[in-house]
Amino acid sequence: MELLDAARVRALLDPRALVEALRGAFADPGELVVPPRGHHRIDDALEATLLVMPAWQREHWLGVKVVGHYPHNGSRGLPVIHGSYLLADATTGAPVAVLDGGELTRWRTAAASALAADLLAPQEVREHLVVGAGNVAAVVPHCYAAVRDVGRTRVWARDPDRAADLVRRWQDEGVEADVAPDLRAAVRTADVVTTATSSTRPLVLAEDVRPGTHVDLVGGFTPVMAEADEALVTGASLFVDVLEALHEAGDLTQPLAHGRLTPADVRGTLADLAARRHTGRVSAQEVTVFKSVGTALEDLVAAGLVWEAHRAALGGGR
Incomplete structure (x- = not known):
């Protein structure tokens, strides 16, 4: 059994390939099984949560992710999410690799949002606002680039220094980016808004969202977390990654x-959306909202993709 650390996972994950792999898996999951995930409170004072997320596909892969979500880690200079992913052969049960779960999570989260945006976002995205400057937010532009030619990516965060640091990283990576100093003003000019925070109070308000905007709510996955106000969620065309979002987010x-x-x-x-059972956006003036909480399907697809790329790089087979 091999260990693939965060750097190795990042090196092997091609955002475009991941978006397309997720498109295929959501459209036709075949014999893929995704049991309910375990959701456990670790520490009320820390607001820490443990998630246990299994999934498997007959004659293919079996995997389980164990991840801790510590929303106050940002103030300590630590990632909010720490986790591990165990990937095994579904035919024999033999483990093949342990992958860095935090790295896997942030890429599959952003890739799933990009997949949804492919059918929900305006065709022309002149301005993409990212709310939050954490690990998930950092990879959003790279996944969106797989589905849209984005003009400019802006970031707003409670900590302006973190926002500025992220902009510098994006610019080094070839992303046209800048800091949005005023959140509400930035929402008013954005074509797409992606929130990737652990906020418990609404950050994006319906009154600031222009007709035709796509709003992508990534961060909240517990009942106390909310990144948009109720007027936005109830007044827009609402889509979710999985129906569990209705009792989790x-x-x-x-x-x-x-x-x-x-x-x-x-x-x-x-x-x-992926199977085209719903056409997605139907008018240029429609406001669309995509709310995601994540699913083990995404983890299994991403882990399998990383492992196969790893073996190919070594000149080996499955």
Whole structure:
């Protein structure tokens, strides 16, 4: 069994290939099985959460991700997410590799959002606003580049220094980018808004979102987390990655509890979009919202892709 650390995972993950692999898996999962994930509170004072996410596909791969989410780690200069992914042969159960779970998570999260944006975002994206400057936010432009020719990427974060650091990294990586000093003003001019935070209060408000904007809510995955106000979620064309988002994400559980949203208001899932069971955006003036909480399907696809690239680089087979 081999260990693929964060640097190795990053070197092997091609964002375009990952988006397309996810497109195929969501459109036609075949015999892929995704049991409910374990969701456990580790420490109330730290607001820390443990997620255990298994998935497998007959005669292919079996995998499980164990990840800790520590929202206050940013103030310590540490990643918010730490995790490991165990990949095994589904036919024999033999483990083949342990992959860095944090690196895998951030890339598959951004790639899934880019896949949704391919059917929900405007065709012309002159300005993409990223809210948050953490590890997931850092790779959003690279995944969006697989589906849109983005003019400029902007970032807003509570800590202006972190936003400035991220812009410098993006510029070094060839991304046209700058810091958005005023969040609400930046939302008003954006064609696409991606939030990747652990916020428990709305950051993106309906009154600031222009007609035709696509809003991509990545960060919140517990009932206390909410990155958009209820008016935006209930007034837009709403899509989710998986239906579990309805009872996991505060962006949805809160308006559901207040009677302002019903499950029937969800237009479709990422599987519906990928399989073209739903056409996605239907007008240039439509505001679309994609709310994701993540699924083990994405982890399994990404881990399998990384492992196969690793073996190919070594000149070996599966």
